[in-house]
Amino acid sequence: MFQTELIEKCRNNDRRAQLKLYRQYCSAMFCVAKRYLASREDAEDAVQESFIKVFKNLHQYREEVAFGAWLKRIVINHCLDRVKKEKEKLLALEEKYLNAVVEENGSWQVEDSVTPKMVVRAIEQLPESSRYVVMLFLLEGYDHEEIAQIMGITEVNSRTLLFRGKQKLREILREYKVV
Incomplete structure:
Protein backbone atom coordinates (compact mmCIF):
# COMPACT_ATOMS: atom_id res chain seq x y z
CA MET A 1 0.00 0.00 0.00
CA LYS A 87 8.93 23.69 34.55
CA GLU A 88 7.49 27.10 35.22
CA LYS A 89 9.93 28.62 32.85
CA LEU A 90 12.10 26.61 30.43
CA LEU A 91 14.34 29.53 29.64
CA ALA A 92 15.45 31.86 32.42
CA LEU A 93 17.69 34.32 30.67
CA GLU A 94 18.75 37.72 31.82
CA GLU A 95 17.68 40.65 29.63
CA LYS A 96 21.26 41.45 28.64
CA TYR A 97 21.64 38.06 26.96
CA LEU A 98 18.45 38.34 24.97
CA ASN A 99 19.90 41.24 23.02
CA ALA A 100 23.39 39.83 22.67
CA VAL A 101 24.67 39.26 19.19
CA VAL A 102 26.49 35.99 19.03
CA GLU A 103 28.96 35.12 16.36
CA GLU A 104 29.33 31.49 15.51
CA ASN A 105 32.21 29.97 13.68
CA GLY A 106 29.85 27.21 12.60
CA SER A 107 32.33 24.47 13.46
CA TRP A 108 31.00 21.37 15.17
CA GLN A 109 34.12 19.36 14.47
CA VAL A 110 35.52 17.21 17.24
CA GLU A 111 38.44 14.83 17.59
CA ASP A 112 38.16 11.45 15.89
CA SER A 113 38.24 9.78 19.31
CA VAL A 114 34.84 11.30 20.19
CA THR A 115 32.06 8.78 19.71
CA PRO A 116 28.42 9.65 19.04
CA LYS A 117 27.60 8.10 22.42
CA MET A 118 29.98 10.55 24.13
CA VAL A 119 28.35 13.48 22.37
CA VAL A 120 24.84 12.34 23.36
CA ARG A 121 25.98 11.85 26.96
CA ALA A 122 27.55 15.33 26.93
CA ILE A 123 24.39 16.89 25.47
CA GLU A 124 22.36 15.30 28.28
CA GLN A 125 24.54 17.21 30.76
CA LEU A 126 23.83 20.62 29.22
CA PRO A 127 21.52 23.04 31.03
CA GLU A 128 17.94 22.59 29.78
CA SER A 129 17.81 26.00 28.15
CA SER A 130 20.69 25.28 25.78
CA ARG A 131 20.22 21.49 25.61
CA TYR A 132 17.03 21.71 23.57
CA VAL A 133 18.43 24.29 21.17
CA VAL A 134 21.57 22.17 20.63
CA MET A 135 19.42 19.08 20.06
CA LEU A 136 17.12 20.84 17.61
CA PHE A 137 20.09 22.32 15.73
CA LEU A 138 22.60 19.48 15.82
CA LEU A 139 20.45 16.35 15.97
CA GLU A 140 17.28 17.43 14.21
CA GLY A 141 18.83 19.82 11.69
CA TYR A 142 16.56 22.82 12.33
CA ASP A 143 17.81 26.35 11.62
CA HIS A 144 17.50 29.27 14.05
CA GLU A 145 14.25 30.52 12.53
CA GLU A 146 12.63 27.11 13.01
CA ILE A 147 14.08 26.69 16.51
CA ALA A 148 12.80 30.11 17.51
CA GLN A 149 9.34 29.22 16.27
CA ILE A 150 9.30 25.81 17.98
CA MET A 151 10.62 27.08 21.31
CA GLY A 152 8.79 30.41 21.32
CA ILE A 153 12.00 32.44 21.52
CA THR A 154 13.77 34.92 19.26
CA GLU A 155 16.32 33.90 16.66
CA VAL A 156 18.95 35.90 18.55
CA ASN A 157 18.09 33.96 21.68
CA SER A 158 18.40 30.71 19.73
CA ARG A 159 21.86 31.72 18.50
CA THR A 160 22.90 32.73 22.01
CA LEU A 161 21.72 29.46 23.52
CA LEU A 162 23.41 27.47 20.77
CA PHE A 163 26.66 29.36 21.29
CA ARG A 164 26.56 28.71 25.05
CA GLY A 165 25.57 25.11 24.51
CA LYS A 166 28.45 24.59 22.10
CA GLN A 167 30.92 26.10 24.59
CA LYS A 168 29.61 23.94 27.43
CA LEU A 169 29.64 20.87 25.18
CA ARG A 170 33.34 21.47 24.46
CA GLU A 171 34.04 21.78 28.20
CA ILE A 172 32.25 18.53 28.93
CA LEU A 173 34.05 16.72 26.12
CA ARG A 174 37.39 18.11 27.40
CA GLU A 175 36.58 16.47 30.74
CA TYR A 176 36.39 13.21 28.82
CA LYS A 177 39.95 14.14 27.71
CA VAL A 178 39.08 13.87 24.04
CA VAL A 179 38.88 17.46 22.77
Missing part, protein backbone atom coordinates in the same frame (compact mmCIF):
# COMPACT_ATOMS: atom_id res chain seq x y z
CA PHE A 2 1.38 3.39 -0.97
CA GLN A 3 1.94 6.00 1.73
CA THR A 4 -0.63 8.43 0.27
CA GLU A 5 -3.25 5.67 0.13
CA LEU A 6 -2.51 4.70 3.73
CA ILE A 7 -2.80 8.32 4.88
CA GLU A 8 -6.08 8.72 3.02
CA LYS A 9 -7.49 5.63 4.75
CA CYS A 10 -6.37 7.07 8.09
CA ARG A 11 -8.18 10.30 7.26
CA ASN A 12 -11.32 8.21 6.78
CA ASN A 13 -10.89 6.72 10.28
CA ASP A 14 -9.79 3.28 9.07
CA ARG A 15 -8.44 1.77 12.32
CA ARG A 16 -6.32 -0.85 10.54
CA ALA A 17 -4.65 1.81 8.44
CA GLN A 18 -4.05 3.91 11.55
CA LEU A 19 -2.46 0.94 13.29
CA LYS A 20 -0.27 0.26 10.26
CA LEU A 21 0.83 3.91 10.11
CA TYR A 22 1.47 3.90 13.85
CA ARG A 23 3.61 0.76 13.63
CA GLN A 24 5.51 2.21 10.71
CA TYR A 25 6.60 5.29 12.68
CA CYS A 26 6.31 4.54 16.42
CA SER A 27 9.89 3.32 16.98
CA ALA A 28 11.47 6.30 15.24
CA MET A 29 9.17 8.75 17.03
CA PHE A 30 9.97 7.09 20.36
CA CYS A 31 13.67 7.73 19.72
CA VAL A 32 12.88 11.39 19.00
CA ALA A 33 10.74 11.72 22.15
CA LYS A 34 13.37 10.01 24.30
CA ARG A 35 15.87 12.73 23.36
CA TYR A 36 13.65 15.34 24.96
CA LEU A 37 12.02 13.52 27.86
CA ALA A 38 13.87 11.97 30.76
CA SER A 39 11.91 8.79 31.31
CA ARG A 40 10.96 6.01 28.95
CA GLU A 41 7.36 6.19 30.18
CA ASP A 42 7.11 9.92 29.42
CA ALA A 43 8.52 9.31 25.93
CA GLU A 44 6.03 6.48 25.32
CA ASP A 45 3.16 8.69 26.53
CA ALA A 46 4.32 11.55 24.34
CA VAL A 47 4.38 9.30 21.27
CA GLN A 48 0.90 7.98 22.02
CA GLU A 49 -0.49 11.46 22.61
CA SER A 50 1.20 12.76 19.47
CA PHE A 51 -0.35 10.02 17.35
CA ILE A 52 -3.78 10.76 18.79
CA LYS A 53 -3.26 14.40 17.84
CA VAL A 54 -2.03 13.39 14.38
CA PHE A 55 -5.07 11.20 13.70
CA LYS A 56 -7.43 13.94 14.88
CA ASN A 57 -5.70 16.54 12.73
CA LEU A 58 -4.69 14.48 9.72
CA HIS A 59 -6.93 16.64 7.55
CA GLN A 60 -4.40 19.46 8.10
CA TYR A 61 -1.54 17.44 6.63
CA ARG A 62 -0.59 18.73 3.20
CA GLU A 63 1.75 16.56 1.23
CA GLU A 64 4.14 19.48 0.71
CA VAL A 65 6.50 17.81 3.20
CA ALA A 66 7.14 14.16 3.95
CA PHE A 67 4.68 12.66 6.41
CA GLY A 68 7.54 11.53 8.67
CA ALA A 69 8.91 15.08 8.88
CA TRP A 70 5.44 16.45 9.69
CA LEU A 71 4.94 13.79 12.37
CA LYS A 72 8.41 14.37 13.82
CA ARG A 73 7.71 18.06 14.22
CA ILE A 74 4.46 17.26 16.07
CA VAL A 75 6.28 14.86 18.39
CA ILE A 76 9.04 17.39 19.11
CA ASN A 77 6.53 20.16 19.77
CA HIS A 78 4.53 17.88 22.05
CA CYS A 79 7.66 16.91 24.00
CA LEU A 80 8.70 20.51 24.40
CA ASP A 81 5.20 21.41 25.58
CA ARG A 82 5.45 18.68 28.21
CA VAL A 83 8.81 20.01 29.39
CA LYS A 84 7.42 23.55 29.55
CA LYS A 85 4.48 22.38 31.64
CA GLU A 86 6.79 20.63 34.10
